[in-house]
Amino acid sequence: MTTTVGIFGAGKLGTVVARLAVAAGHRVLVAGSGEPESIRLVVDVLAPGAVAVTGEEAARTSDVVVLALPLGRLDTLPGAALAGQTVVDATNYWWEVDGPRPDLTDDLRSTSEVVQEHLGGAVVVKALNHMGYHDLDEGPRPAGAPGRRAIAVAGDDRAAVTRVATLVDSLGFDTVDAGSLHDSISLQPHAEAFGANVEAAVLAELVATFPGSPRGREVARARALEVR
Incomplete structure (x- = not known):
């Protein structure tokens, strides 16, 4: 089924996701931080078939929105226009890009919880x-194909998780349920699943064993202290 996919960010990740979505037959809208003209050439060259639009248009007319911009630029998003929208948080915290942000390195909550808030x-x-x-660019395979790679999906709203899993499947990847937004810290940098380009069974194992990993124990200690 054709879906309108809105993508915030015309960088490497944004244009790759746009290409995959166009190849899957979706209508794709890409928004940058400024006017559409500022990214139109990039979109035309790197994601032919996608359309450069304003952030407001991407937010209001898409069925699903993907955040493929630096996490530190959340303030540039049209929050009011995104109300009620299913938003895929594909961001990660990078000190070099986002600067020192204690709120994004706090083990008490995942960065996706910060985005949700x-x-x-x-x-x-x-x-x-x-x-x-x-790996995203090179990895898509038809459903059921040997060696098909997997993407983890985490969220608190089961209907939204299913919607995003359906989109991911259409892009050419299996999906693995990674639990709630709180649990999605297992997908962030320094966790073993981060960087994973593996099949579903292997990714599911990485997610399931996160609590016993060095990073998982570190997170558990921090959260246990907060409860006390």
Whole structure:
């Protein structure tokens, strides 16, 4: 089924996701931080078939919106227009890009919980963040194909998680349920699933064993202290 996919960000990840979505037969709208003209050439060259639009248009007319911009630029998003929208949080915190942000390195909550809090009325689902853009670009395979790679999906709204999983499947990847937004810390940098370009069974194991991993134990200690 054709879906209108809105993508915020015309960088490497954004244009890869746009190409995959166009190849899957979706209508694709790409928004940057400025006017559409500022990214039109990039979109035309790197994601032919996608259309450069304003952020407001991408937010209001898409069935699903993908955040493929630096996490530190949340303030540039049209929050009101995204109310009620299913938003795929494909962002990661990078000190070099986002600067020192203690709120994004706090083990008490995942960065997707920060995104959800910031966007308020939107329904946030974590996905498309743990696989490198080059692997995403090279990895799509038809459903059931041997060696098909998997993308983890996490969220609090089950209907939204299903919607995003359906989109991911259409892009050429299996999906693995990674739990709630709180649990999605298992997909962030320094967790073993981060960077994973593997099949579903292997990714599911990485997600399931996160609590016993060095990073998982570190997160558990921090959260246990907060409860006390």
